[in-house]
Amino acid sequence: MAAVCLCCFAAASAFGWGGWGHERINGNCVRGLPSPLREYFASKKAVLRKHASDPDAWKYDDADEAHYHYLDIDALEPYPFNDFPRDLEEAYETYGEDRVKTAGELPWRIEAYVQTLTEDFSDHRWKDAVFTASVLGHYVADLHQPLHVTENHDGQLTGNEGIHSHFESGLVERYGDGMVLQVSSAVYVRDVFDFCMKAVRSGYPLVEEIMEADTSAGQRAGGNEERYYAELHRAVGKAAERRMGEASSGLASLIYTAWVNAKKPIPPTKP
Ligand SMILES: [Zn+2]
Numbered sequence: 001m002a003a004v005c006l007c008c009f010a011a012a013s014a015f016g017w018g019g020w021g022h023e024r025i026n027g028n029c030v031r032g033l034p035s036p037l038r039e040y041f042a043s044k045k046a047v048l049r050k051h052a053s054d055p056d057a058w059k060y061d062d063a064d065e066a067h068y069h070y071l072d073i074d075a076l077e078p079y080p081f082n083d084f085p086r087d088l089e090e091a092y093e094t095y096g097e098d099r100v101k102t103a104g105e106l107p108w109r110i111e112a113y114v115q116t117l118t119e120d121f122s123d124h125r126w127k128d129a130v131f132t133a134s135v136l137g138h139y140v141a142d143l144h145q146p147l148h149v150t151e152n153h154d155g156q157l158t159g160n161e162g163i164h165s166h167f168e169s170g171l172v173e174r175y176g177d178g179m180v181l182q183v184s185s186a187v188y189v190r191d192v193f194d195f196c197m198k199a200v201r202s203g204y205p206l207v208e209e210i211m212e213a214d215t216s217a218g219q220r221a222g223g224n225e226e227r228y229y230a231e232l233h234r235a236v237g238k239a240a241e242r243r244m245g246e247a248s249s250g251l252a253s254l255i256y257t258a259w260v261n262a263k264k265p266i267p268p269t270k271p
Contacts, residue, residue, distance in 0.1 A: 016138065017141050017145055018173055019053045021173075022137070024181065025052070026049050029137060031252075034186060036267050037259055039267070044130045048137065053138060054134070054138065067102070069139070074152075075103045081204075117136060117258035121258055121262030121265050140251045144199055146239075160214045167214075171232055181248050182242070206243070217229075217231035
C-alpha cells in the first residue's frame with residue numbers, strides 16, 4: 001500500500017478529514033446548537049459547509065498556515081501531556097520557538113478563532129460570524145483527527161507510511177455515508193485551551209490503534225485496495241465516526257460559548 005499512499009499523501013494531508021468529512025462535521029454541528037442559534041445557523045448551513053476547507057487552501061499562499069492545522073504534541077511532551085504549557089510564549093520558552101512551530105500551534109489557533117467569533121457576535125456581524133464559525137470548524141475537526149496530534153502523523157516512524165490519507169480520506173470517503181455523527185447539545189466551554197487538551201488526550205491513544213489496524217489490514221488485504229479499506233473500516237471505522245461526531249459537538253459548544261461571551265445577541269430573523 002505504501003507506494004500508492006506516498007504519492008497521494010501530499011495532496012490528501014492537505015484535508016484533515018478530507019473535504020467531504022470537513023463539510024459534514026461543520027454542517028452537523030447545527031444539530032447541537034440551542035435556539036435561536038440553531039435556527040440561524042441552520043439557514044446558513046450551506047455557507048458553513050462551503051468554507052469548511054478554506055484554511056487548507058490558505059496553505060498554498062501562506063507558508064505559515066500549515067502549522068496551525070496540527071499539534072505534534074508527543075514531539076514535545078510525553079503522554080498524557082500534563083506539563084504542556086497553556087501559554088504560547090511559555091511554550092516557546094520551554095521548548096524553543098522553532099520546535100514549537102515545527103510541532104504545530106493548533107490549540108492556540110482555535111483560541112484565536114473563538115475570540116474572533118466572540119467579537120463577530122458582539123458587533124452583530126452575522127455574516128462574518130458564519131464564516132468565522134466555518135473556519136473554526138475546520139481547526140476543531142483537525143484537532144479531533146488523531147493523526148494531527150502526533151509526530152508519527154503518517155506512520156513514518158512505525159512502517160505505516162500512507163496511513164494519514166488512508167484514515168482521513170480513503171476510509172471516510174468510502175464508508176462515510178454509513179457513518180452516523182452523534183452530535184450532543186452544546187455546553188459552555190469555560191476554558192478553550194483545556195477543551196483542546198481534552199480532545200488531544202482523548203484522541204492520542206487512537207494513534208497506536210490506527211497504526212496496528214493499518215498493519216493488520218495491509219497483511220490481510222493481499223495487495224487488494226478495497227479489501228484493505230474494508231479491513232481498516234472494520235478495525236477503526238467506528239473510531240473515525242466517533243471522532244467526527246465529537247468534532248461536530250465540540251464546534252457547537254465553541255460557537256455557543258462565543259455567543260454567550262458576546263452576551264447572547266439575537267440573530268437576524270431574516271438572514
Ligand atoms: Zn487542516
